[in-house]
Amino acid sequence: MTERVPAVRIAGITKRFGDVTAVDDIDLEIGDGEFFALLGPSGCGKTTTLRMIAGLDFPTMGSLKIFGDEVGTLPPNKRPVNTVFQAYALFPHMNVADNIAFGLKMQKVDRLERDRRVAEAVGLVQLGGMEGRRPNQLSGGQQQRVALARALVNRPKVLLLDEPLGALDLKLRQEMQLELKALQREVGITFVFVTHDQEEALTMSDRIAVMHEGRLLQTGAPEDIYQRPSNRFVADFIGRTNLLEGTVASAGEVVLSNGMRVQAASEHAFGAKVAVSLRPEQAFLHRRGGAPGGWPSIDGVLREVTYVGNALVHSVAVDWITIEVRAPHRSTETPLQVGDDVSVSWAPGGVTVVGD
Amino acid sequence: MTLAAAPPEEAAAGAATPEFERAAARAESRRGFLIAGPAYLYLVVFFAVPLGIVFAYSFADRNRFGEAVFTDPGFDAYRRLAEPIVRDILFRSLWLALLTTGICLLIGYPFSYFLTTRSPRARNILLVFVMIPFWSNFLVRNYAWRVILGKDGIISRIADFLGLGEAEILFTPSAVVLGLVYGFLPFMILPLYASIERIESSLIEAGRDLYASGWQSFRRILFPLSKPGVIAGSILVFVPSLGAYVTPEILGGAKTTLLGSYIVTQFLTARNWPVGASLSFVLMAVMLVATIVYFRAGGRNL
Structure with missing residues (x-):
């Protein structure tokens, strides 16, 4: 992949709206054929970044290339990209077929070719028989498919999706996640999508860029980002985690705020304020003193047990914070009771150190 | 709508029936008419009636003194x-x-x-x-x-x-x-x-x-x-x-x-x-x- 020209190359892009800096000097490369997620809380600049790739907003400075061509100042109709809009933005005065054919009409694709490609796109998103319907006669999921077909029919070099599943209910959203992924494999086009849902980003993407307050914090494969978050924000935003505050004592050791020493490799300088990130599912719960030998452990009191279907979430109060421990529900063990004295432990190396 | 599904006090007052529904719809439209009544009345007295008079005059004839007369109504005008x-x-x-x-x-x-x-x-x-x-x-x-x-x-x-x-x-x-x-x-x-x-x-x-x-x-x-x-x-x-x-x-x-x-x-x-x-x-x-x-x-x- 390194040999090929990246589908999108963003270099030093900044976008300001008046006094507000929406996107702050980001660099990003998206490979050809990647399913790429821009992830972050609302207002982090992810949508602005997507809109700049689409040409709906223009960067204040920086360079934006699509397959090697500088496009930063081109209007949207001159770019080889198409967008699936957040609320789909289907044309209410046109039926499904006309919506899908719109881009081809504007590009003056002749009628025969147009009809053929529209039919193909309709088949691709399984909307056969719906061609004559108006958008307001379709369900949310069907509208979503029309929006996809309307963009894909143009065979863009990059497909941009702005919170594509945000308007759907949970069940449908999960179905569409898999469908979108399958669709992307089928058409082989680079997909760049924006989401604030970390689970969605982890499920669907090949790579994720985590953004916060206009800055790009970390880019990497889902496992990288989840297992090796580069800082406190990423660790906390991607999945749930327990952040144990501390100070770096040496290259392989962090002293927590209660004085406990934890073995954890980090590249942070000696004396740096850091946090040790312990994922709830990588933490184990025992009766006080029952932790396996050689495993680090912290003593606490079980405060709450929440049944979440496939697991039990335990809240354990240790002397300065509450630690969350997620454990599969086992009926054979004698269950721990709220108020019991317990220990939370983890396998050596089962934690990560994150800085600010 | 079944009787069992109705709240007790409604059930006591009588089951909902198509007649009841129609009567309710009629009452609704009566209320609407009452609210719009003053406007209707105004329009009839000051718009529809004068318009009718003008319409009638359009079929009249004009006599030597410039008065409109209805001796031989027709489409002359x-x-x-x-x-x-x-x-x-x-x-x-x-x-x-x-x-x-x-x-x-x-x-x-x-x-x-x-x-x-x-x-x-x-x-x-x-x-x-x-x-x-x-x-x-x-x-x-x-x-x-x-x-x-x-x-x-x-x-x-x-x-x-x-x-x-x-x-x-x-x-x-x-x-x-x-x-x-x-x-x-x-x-x-x-x-x-x-x-x-x-x-x-x-x-x-x-x-x-x-x-x-x-x-x-x-x-x-x-x-x-x-x-x-x-x-x-x-x-x-x-x-x-x-x-x-x-x-x-x-x-x-x-x-x-x-x-x-x-x-x-x-x-x-x-x-x-x-x-x-x-x-x-x-x-x-x-x-x-x-x-x-x-x-x-x-x-x-x-």
Whole structure:
């Protein structure tokens, strides 16, 4: 992949709206054929970044290339990209077929070719028989498919999706996640999508860029980002985690705020304020003193047990914070009771150190 | 709806039945009629009845003393409308009303669109500017134009200063159209703005994203979606322009008699009530037909 020209190359892009800096000097490369997620809380600049790739907003400075061509100042109709809009933005005065054919009409694709490609796109998103319907006669999921077909029919070099599943209910959203992924494999086009849902980003993407307050914090494969978050924000935003505050004592050791020493490799300088990130599912719960030998452990009191279907979430109060421990529900063990004295432990190396 | 599903107190009062539902619907419509009653009454007494009287007079004859008499009711008055002088006035009025509507649309559309791109605060201020002229008397405003357009008016002086000679606008059809556009432009802008404002900006962006140029996205997306506003605005400008009386009287010359003036003349000067009445009805018919045709034409794509 390194040999090929990246589908999108963003270099030093900044976008300001008046006094507000929406996107702050980001660099990003998206490979050809990647399913790429821009992830972050609302207002982090992810949508602005997507809109700049689409040409709906223009960067204040920086360079934006699509397959090697500088496009930063081109209007949207001159770019080889198409967008699936957040609320789909289907044309209410046109039926499904006309919506899908719109881009081809504007590009003056002749009628025969147009009809053929529209039919193909309709088949691709399984909307056969719906061609004559108006958008307001379709369900949310069907509208979503029309929006996809309307963009894909143009065979863009990059497909941009702005919170594509945000308007759907949970069940449908999960179905569409898999469908979108399958669709992307089928058409082989680079997909760049924006989401604030970390689970969605982890499920669907090949790579994720985590953004916060206009800055790009970390880019990497889902496992990288989840297992090796580069800082406190990423660790906390991607999945749930327990952040144990501390100070770096040496290259392989962090002293927590209660004085406990934890073995954890980090590249942070000696004396740096850091946090040790312990994922709830990588933490184990025992009766006080029952932790396996050689495993680090912290003593606490079980405060709450929440049944979440496939697991039990335990809240354990240790002397300065509450630690969350997620454990599969086992009926054979004698269950721990709220108020019991317990220990939370983890396998050596089962934690990560994150800085600010 | 089953009895078991009804709350206890309702069940005691009696089960819901189709008869009960119908009675409830009737009661609802009775209440609606009562609320609308005063308005109905007002319209019947002060609009429908006088209109009926005018309609009756349009079939009357005029005696030697200029009185309308019903000795031999018929279509004589309507036949007089086919005379060249009346026909010319009708066509001239239609043409000026169409021109006024067209110019209002050309000026009003870009302005309405511009409004929707402003911040809500700026929009409200600009909308107030649109409506400010309404705060002063219509007659006064028309006389103001007479001053502006007159021989010693600012337009004439500027033209003179530029060596273009004396501009003669006052008492021409141009002055009438100018006055009508000025008077009725807000009626075009307000419905247009209301309808453009409702269009999601993402639809225009989607058009641009799908390779439409700025012009194409206007023609294919913005304009079709704003048609309700275009239609409402056009009717609100066309109808009063066609029957306009004050503006043509003040700004138009003797050569540009329009329908409104002609009808007034028939009633007050020529003492020919039947012709005035019949012309009023023809005018109403034209407006009604134009409105229906326009709504139908636009309705297909709405």
